[in-house]
Amino acid sequence: MVARIESEGVGSSTREKAIMDALNVIDGVQEVIIENDAIHVTYDPLQTTEKKIEESIHASGNSVTSATTASETPGPVTAPGLTATREPTKREQNLES
Numbered sequence: 489m490v491a492r493i494e495s496e497g498v499g500s501s502t503r504e505k506a507i508m509d510a511l512n513v514i515d516g517v518q519e520v521i522i523e524n525d526a527i528h529v530t531y532d533p534l535q536t537t538e539k540k541i542e543e544s545i546h547a548s549g550n551s552v553t554s555a556t557t558a559s560e561t562p563g564p565v566t567a568p569g570l571t572a573t574r575e576p577t578k579r580e581q582n583l584e585s
Contacts, residue, residue, distance in 0.1 A: 491538045491557045493527040497550030510548035514540060 497503030504522050511520045511527075516535025521528045529541050542552045 489531055489533045489538075489557055489559055491527075491529045491531065491541055491555060493529065493542065493545065493552055494525065494554045495527060495545055495550045495552055497545075497548070498522060498525055498527065503548075503550055506548040507545055507550055510544040511541060514544055517541070 495507065497507055507527060508520055511517050511529060514536050516532040517529060518532065519530040538555060538557050542555060545552050
């Protein structure tokens with residue numbers, strides 16, 4: 489999962505360091521990137537939650553002004569010469585018979 493969090497602390501190197509330090513100690517946080525006026529946190533939802541991430545930002549002395557989460561879902565693998573295929577459903581198999 490990837491959380492995009494906006495905080496008033498973004499833009500200040502001292503506050504950004506406090507945010508990074510607070511997030512990097514959370515079990516399940518895999519990557520923290522601060523860019524485009526937001527904090528992007530990649531995390532394992534089996535080990536932590538967006539709420540814990542937000543609480544850590546608050547504990548670092550910074551506020552959270554907005555937060556959104558997007559799941560990372562793998563897309564189909566494509567390459568020249570390869571086509572995406574799937575197994576026919578039972579209904580489709582019965583129709584072919």
